[in-house]
Amino acid sequence: MDTLKYKFSLILFSVFVLAFALQSCGEKSTATKVEKTEPTLSAVYDSYDDLAYLFNYHNDTTYVINFWATWCAPCIAELPYFENMNKTYKDEKVKVVLVSLDSKKAIDSKLRPFIQREKLMSHVVALTDTDYNTWIDKVNPDWDGAIPVTIIYNKEEYEIIKGEFDNYEELNTIVKSYLKS
Numbered sequence: 001m002d003t004l005k006y007k008f009s010l011i012l013f014s015v016f017v018l019a020f021a022l023q024s025c026g027e028k029s030t031a032t033k034v035e036k037t038e039p040t041l042s043a044v045y046d047s048y049d050d051l052a053y054l055f056n057y058h059n060d061t062t063y064v065i066n067f068w069a070t071w072c073a074p075c076i077a078e079l080p081y082f083e084n085m086n087k088t089y090k091d092e093k094v095k096v097v098l099v100s101l102d103s104k105k106a107i108d109s110k111l112r113p114f115i116q117r118e119k120l121m122s123h124v125v126a127l128t129d130t131d132y133n134t135w136i137d138k139v140n141p142d143w144d145g146a147i148p149v150t151i152i153y154n155k156e157e158y159e160i161i162k163g164e165f166d167n168y169e170e171l172n173t174i175v176k177s178y179l180k181s
Helices: 002-026 048-055 073-088 106-118 132-139 168-179
Strands: 041-045 062-068 094-100 123-127 149-153 158-162
Touching: 041 048, 041 106, 048 062, 048 094, 048 123, 048 132, 062 073, 062 168, 073 094, 073 168, 106 123, 149 168
Parallel strands: 041 123, 062 094, 094 123
Antiparallel strands: 062 149, 149 158
């Protein structure tokens, strides 16, 4: 009799687990944004086409996408502004993405240590696609490929800012104008 109770309990438990799993599959996620707790490189993209999704969101979030590299002095100089923005707007619908253009061989030797040393908490990805002539125009036909360059957009507005920002307020003023849209 105890074996029968055990089997019945096991079957009942399995039914509950299966029902919960099936219910969860049909639900849209309502989870809140999970805050990054460690400076990390989120992804390495070998092809621009794998990264293109970043430029195709049509929702109520403002995206601030900065192309940079560890070997680019003006890029490094403005990174604190993006980090400040990431921290300032962490509870708002602003997404800061730092797209490193460091070479594939520099990912482990330079980029990852740089992210750790500088404690970059923004969303950092690397694009190692060296066929620049095919993808730069896809980002923006007005971009000549020089970095730093920043794309700011939401579902209503879009702009490209070539060159570095002189200070945080310059960047913040532009982003604030998107939040009023």
